[in-house]
Amino acid sequence: MRSCASIVIAVGLLMAPGPSASAQQSYPTRPITVVVPFAAGGPTDVLTRILGQHMSHTLGQQIVVENVTGGGGSIGAARVAKAAPDGYTMVMGNLGTHAAAVGLYKNLSYNPRVDFEPVMLVASTPMVLVVRKTLATDTLKDFTAYAVAHPHELTFGSAGTGSISHLTYLLYTKLTKTQIQHVPYRGLSQSVNDLLSGQIDLMFDQVVSATPHILAGAVKPIAVTAPKRAATIPDVPSSVEAGLPELQTIAWTALFFPKGTPQPIVERINSALDKAMRDESVAKRLAELGADLPADAERTPQALGKLVRDEIDKWVPLIQAAGVVGN
Secondary structure (H helix, E strand, O other), X not given: OHHHHHHHHHHHHHHOOOHHHHHHXXXXXXXXXXXXXXXXXXXXXXXXXXXXXXXXXXXXXXXXXXXXOOHHHHHHHHHHHOOOOOOOEEEEEEHXXXXXXXXXXXXXXXXXXXXXXXXXXXXXXXXXXXXXXXXXXXXXXXXXXXXXXXXXXXXXXXXXXXXXXXXHHHHHHHHHOOOOEEEEOOOHHHHHXXXXXXXXXXXXXXXXXXXXXXXXXXXXXXXXXXXXXXXXXXXXXXXXXXXXXXXXXXXXXXXXXXXXXXXXXXXXXXXXXXXXXXXXXXXXXXXXXXXXXXXXXXXXXXXXXXXXXXXHHHXXXXXXXXXOOOO
């Protein structure tokens, strides 16, 4: 009888949920930090705060946004890759942090393919070439001709080496064989400020963050890096219309956990994020910013994992061919 009782107790202990399972069921029990690896006020930061506010209500816990700048976003991404996989630290990564960084940094401390648990693609948006409003050029053809005739004279600002703005610059200069001086900043908002004040000549900005400045007449838009025009700035031609169809870059933003985060937690956040994007007021606000939300089939962790792998295969060869190496 004692032997049988011992077996029953042992089986009961095996079947009982352990502390980790219990924690997953009650998750979250405290605020969740989302690291934005860029300066406050940039497109990634704006998207994170809009969605995080809605998710906070759904989850019953505050979403705390922490801006960790530097290294084209790789410093913030590395911080999350090394964080405890307990569901309380995430990173809002993008094409730069989770694809381009592989080609840029020889000693990158994380591998985007294996060091994160993909949660969901959040949004995508084309880039737009904007120049200071006093620059005497109005079309992509004229701008390119000017850049060819004035090598090294124009200054281009980016969110940092390896950022999406920098990648688009690499693609443009390769296609046009132009020589434009690159001025990397620690965030897109800083380069925008210098463009507005005329300290730099141009930049490739995301439609999300460029639209307000374009509509206000503070900068001069030249072309959108997509097959079609952007709905928020319908007067700006696409790169196809402007005569450079190969100039296409779609900036994407996505949410990631550290590798090893339990799948129930990943699914919980995926569900909360999906709910936020289906809220009409949130969707409208993001649309007004020029952010395109992913289709239903693109909202799974698996789809995001495939996107990361595909983007690494696309951009790393271009970066290596350009001989660009980050610090």
